[in-house]
Amino acid sequence: xxxxxxxxxxxxxxxxxxxxxxxxxxxxxxxxxxxxxxxxxxxxxxxxxxxxxxxxxxxxxxxxxxxxxxxxxxxxxxxxxxxxxxxxxxxxxxxxxxxxxxxxxxxxxxxxxxxxxxxxxxxxxxxxxxxxxxxxxxxxxxxxxxxxxxxxxxxxxxxxxxxxxxxxxxxxxxxxxxxxxxxxxxxxxxxxxxxxxxxxxxxxxxxxxxxxxxxxxxxxxxxxxxxxxxxxxxxxxxxxxxxxxxxxxxxxxxxxxxxxxxxxxxxxxxxxxxxxxxxxxxxxxxxxxxxxxxxxxxx
Numbered sequence: 001x002x003x004x005x006x007x008x009x010x011x012x013x014x015x016x017x018x019x020x021x022x023x024x025x026x027x028x029x030x031x032x033x034x035x036x037x038x039x040x041x042x043x044x045x046x047x048x049x050x051x052x053x054x055x056x057x058x059x060x061x062x063x064x065x066x067x068x069x070x071x072x073x074x075x076x077x078x079x080x081x082x083x084x085x086x087x088x089x090x091x092x093x094x095x096x097x098x099x100x101x102x103x104x105x106x107x108x109x110x111x112x113x114x115x116x117x118x119x120x121x122x123x124x125x126x127x128x129x130x131x132x133x134x135x136x137x138x139x140x141x142x143x144x145x146x147x148x149x150x151x152x153x154x155x156x157x158x159x160x161x162x163x164x165x166x167x168x169x170x171x172x173x174x175x176x177x178x179x180x181x182x183x184x185x186x187x188x189x190x191x192x193x194x195x196x197x198x199x200x201x202x203x204x205x206x207x208x209x210x211x212x213x214x215x216x217x218x219x220x221x222x223x224x225x226x227x228x229x230x231x232x233x234x235x236x237x238x239x240x241x242x243x244x245x246x247x248x249x250x251x252x253x254x255x256x257x258x259x260x261x262x263x264x265x266x267x268x269x270x271x272x273x274x275x276x277x278x279x280x281x282x283x284x285x286x287x288x289x290x291x292x293x294x295x296x297x298x299x
Contacts, residue, residue, distance in 0.1 A: 004238050011230040011246050016095070016253020018223035020261055021215040022083050023091035028212055030200035031083035034219075035076055036192040037207070039185050041220020042228065046182040049229070057179050066171045071187030074164025075224075076195065078157035079188075085157070088150025090264045093135060095254030096274045097154040102245065102281045103128040104162035113166055124283030131276030134269050165243060169235055177236060181228040245285075248278060 025034050050056070086094050103125055109115030135151060172180055207213065234243040251274055258264035 004234055004242065007230045007234055008242075008246055009249065011227055011234075012249030013253055014222045014227045014230075015246065015250045017257055018219055018227075019082075019086070019091040019095045019098075019250075019254040020257045021219040021223065022094075023086045023258070023262060024215050025212055025219070026083045026087050028209065029207070030196070031080050031087070032192055032196040032200050033204075034083045035079040036189060036196045037216050038079060038220045038224050039075055039188040039192055041216055042224025043182060043185040043189055045221045045225030046178060046185060046229070049225075050178055050182060053178070055176070055178055057183060062175075062179075062183055063171065066167065067183050067187050068191075070164050070168050070172060071184040072191055073160050074168065075184060075188035076191045078160040078164070080192070080195065081153045081157035081160065085150040085153035089147055089154070090258060091262065092251075092255040092258040092264045092266060093270060094150070094154045095251040095258075096135065096270055096277065097132065097151055098158060099248065099251050099274060099277045099281065100128055100132070100155060101158040101161050103277075103284045104158040105165060106284045108159065108162040108166055112163070113170070121284045124280040124285070126280070127283065128277050128280030131273040131280060134273035134276060165235060168232065169239075173236055177229055177232045180232050181225075185224060185228065248281065 022034060029037065082094060082098070085097075106115070106117065106121060107125065110117045132151065132155065168180065168184075175183070207216075231243055231246070234246075255264075255266050255270070259266055
């Protein structure tokens with residue numbers, strides 16, 4: 001368990017900076033440009049790791065249908081939705097909303113994977129969405145504002161992550177962590193290139209900036225390449241729910257970085273909303289943690 005928690009802490013620090021990098025790059029590269037370069041840098045990083053380890057991808061044995069689906073759902077769409085969202089809201093707020101991922105994982109489990117949900121989990125889900133309302137400050141004028149649009153895009157990303165996590169756990173857990181990460185990022189690079197080509201024109205123009213290249217290096221090499229090694233390691237060795245616990249720690253890291261680098265304000269309603277979301281996450285995932293503990297004891 002010590003290795004799992006070390007991976008969890010490291011991943012939270014890496015992904016905390018990802019929101020900062022996305023905020024800096026999205027206006028220059030466009031949302032889908034950010035996705036393409038992020039996935040490409042991530043894939044190249046993992047390819048280097050595989051060459052060092054002398055690990056090969058047995059292409060003929062890969063389930064390409066599931067690789068395509070997980071690459072789309074767990075990489076392309078959520079990366080793009082978060083980048084679009086951060087054009088409307090701060091990186092700090094985006095990270096707070098992203099903390100809903102464990103709750104989204106429970107909901108997807110109930111709707112699509114026949115998971116059972118208890119009364120306490122319903123309370124947790126309601127608390128999580130109440131936290132989202134706190135972020136909007138219960139202001140009805142926000143219903144037509146850019147802030148709401150940004151929040152909804154990031155919230156949609158959490159459901160993509162949730163579905164992608166369940167799919168990778170159920171259908172791709174037989175693959176090594178490196179092969180799974182590299183193959184899904186390669187597929188995501190191809191898909192996002194098409195998105196970038198047909199939906200925006202900024203993807204290649206802003207790449208010459210030193211700041212953008214530095215941000216892409218941080219986001220792609222660490223935020224996608226090395227981070228996904230850690231993420232899929234936690235999914236495989238722990239559980240889907242344990243892996244999504246990273247969202248407990250990411251907002252704290254992201255809010256600190258956003259405040260220091262971008263001067264984003266950390267407001268009381270953001271903190272209160274985050275506390276409610278965290279409480280909701282704890283309650284909504286309680287039975288999974290208890291079951292996982294019992295399973296490991298029995299084993």
